[in-house]
Amino acid sequence: MYIESELRAELRAELNSIAGRDECRTEVLAPFSRAELALLDAVGQCGDLAEVARRTGTRHGSVERRLDRLDRAVGTPLTLRGGHTARLSTAGSRMLAAGRRFFHQIDLAARTHIFGHGSEAVDAPEVLSIATTEPLPDQVVEDAAATLGLLLSVRHHSPHQAVAELAGYQVDAACTWSLGPPREPVERATRGHHILDDPLWVILPRDHPLAGHDQVSLGDLREENWVSETGPGAEVLVARVFQAAGLPAPARLQVTGASVARGILRRGDAMGLGSPTHPAVLAPSLVRRSLVERPRRTTSLLVDPTIVPRSLAARLAALIADSHLRRFAERHRDLLHESWWARWYAEQSGRRPGTTAPGAERSPGVPPGARKLDVEDLHLLRAVARHGSINRAAAVLSISQSALTRRIHRLEQDLGARLLLRSPRGTSLTGPARRFLRQLDRSEGEFQDAALTCRSVDRAAVPYRPVRRTRQPAPSAT
Structure with missing residues (x-):
């Protein structure tokens, strides 16, 4: 236990030294181990610090200290605490989502590059x-x-x-x-x-001259008032439907948001398009009619x-x-x-396929219950990759070569995968492990961007000041 804790302290020292050289890159990632992410998750789920401590298997005071450390590391409060309660701040909620995605991508990268499976997700998100x-x-x-x-x-x-x-x-x-x-x-x-x-129909006022027809043509409606919303790529639905039918867009076309468009249709001030997935409005003053051109989306x-x-x-x-x-x-x-x-x-x-039992969507990958890579494991592998050998990486980490080798060997046993190449010339990472680290760089960049965005937004609103906890003087005897 003492050796393990000492190694953890040495690794944290290495992370701090790396943070000094590359502050933006490491200070965000370093504190977010899976255990600390689970701590934020527990705060988001229950909010009572005593229950958070029970769920995470720690003491109440330790929960407070760990949350303070996360706040300092990110540079903005991730939780809002008062008395015995806590809840996630806006930044905390964003960081929790970003952290979940980061570790999910790490597991997927390990499955793809280290274990040699496909690039599809292994497990469904909760x-x-x-x-x-x-x-x-x-x-x-x-x-x-x-x-x-x-x-x-x-x-x-x-x-x-x-x-x-x-x-x-x-x-x-x-x-x-x-x-x-x-x-x-x-x-x-x-x-x-x-x-x-998704076929489209036209929505007409009930007193419109063409409302009595079973089907109407877009060409007969081009001079009418129309209302439409903007779709993906800034496409205007009504305009595109007319163009696809070989007709110019209506001259009197109002483009607005979906809620305003519904109000305009309900008042009978214009006509619009509806569909099985986008029924727009139902009102006694309106009728739905099929279009001869059968436009679809x-x-x-x-x-x-x-x-x-x-x-x-x-x-x-x-x-x-x-x-x-x-x-x-x-x-x-x-x-x-x-x-x-x-x-x-x-x-x-x-055409609708049937559903299957829950959990059937999970595909084989990392064996259930197998150890998953955590932040400190990632930095160990990075140190070996960055410095080119176990010897140089151990010197930078301030631990012995044998201790670092044992640590990675233990990680290989836990994962059930080979990470090191051992030869007379020395020891280095395998090709799959290096490819995994390259994928890690991309995933980490997304995680850091999310964290830096949270920090910049919160700092623009209220500058972050770490909470200073002082010991209260004991009450004097009377």
């Missing part, structure tokens, strides 16, 4: 943050929890904002639409999963494949599609009387 262009029905959230074991944290945004949040690493998935085939309109690595082939679920396993994303997309189809059948039965819509509904319903 909570999936998703931005949607339409509020997800409660049934989707409940079904995801019941059948997939997945908790959804849903944000409702415009299509442009949803894609921007995915591109900015604020969410791990986005449910959005595009005109044409599913695509991935962000630089971040994403994978698209088809939800629905594609709704998709875009996910980060390093966070969300492929099979899980496919089943989540199927759940979302099923909910839209059920809502369409319940609210728009009048359209189902038309043969075209009835055929479309039957085709889309027949």
Whole structure:
């Protein structure tokens, strides 16, 4: 125990020395071990410091000290404490999400480069943050929890904002639409999963001259007042639909947000487009009519494949599609009387894959219960890679060569993977271990960017001042 604690102290000294040479890069990563991330997670879940101490297997005073140390390391308060309670600050919530993603990416990089498996995510996240262009029905959230074991944290945004949040690493998935085939309109690595082939109808005031027709043509409506929202890539839905039909965009077209567009439609001041996934408004003063041109758009679920396993994303997309189809059948039965819509509904319903039992989306990778790489392990490997040999790395870490070799050998045994190449010329990292470290650099950069953003925002609002705890004088005897 003493040797282990001494080694930990020596490693911390090495981290501090590295931080002196490269402050922005290391000071954020160093304190965030898996145990300390679990501490922040416990604060976010319960808020009572005594319960946090129980969950993390530490004492109340140790919890306070560890939280203070995290605040100092990041340079901004991650928790807001008072008495025996604590809760995460805005920066703390962001850092918790960034830390979860960082360690998830580390596990994935180890699975890919060290263990030689594919680059798909191994395990599903406990909570999936998703931005949607339409509020997800409660049934989707409940079904995801019941059948997939997945908790959804849903944000409702415009299509442009949803894609921007995915591109900015604020969410791990986005449910959005595009005109044409599913695509991935962000630089971040994403994978698209088809939800629905989404036909559009027109919403007319009930007293409109064409409201009595079963079908209407876009050409007959070009001179009318229209309202539309902006989609991904700043596309205006109504304008693009007219252009796809070979017609110029309506001259009287108002482009606005989704909520304002609904209000304009409800008042009957303009007409707009709706669909099974975007029904806009239902009101006695409005009617829905099919369009002769049969315009369509594609709704998709875009996910980060390093966070969300492929099979899980496919089943989540199927759940979302099923909910839209059920809502369409319940609210728009009048359209189902038309043969075209009835055929479309039957085709889309027949394509929905079935769901499987919870946990079936997990693929083989690191053996269950195997040790996972933590921050200090990463810095040990980095030291060997940076200095080229065990001898030089041990000297920089101020420990003996044999102690560093034993430590990495123990890590190899715990992981069940080879990390070192031993030869008469010396000892160095294996090729897979080096590739893993290169992937680590990219993941760490994202983590640091999130931390520095949190710190800069909070400092702009209120400069951070570490809490100084002073011993209270004992009450004098009377």
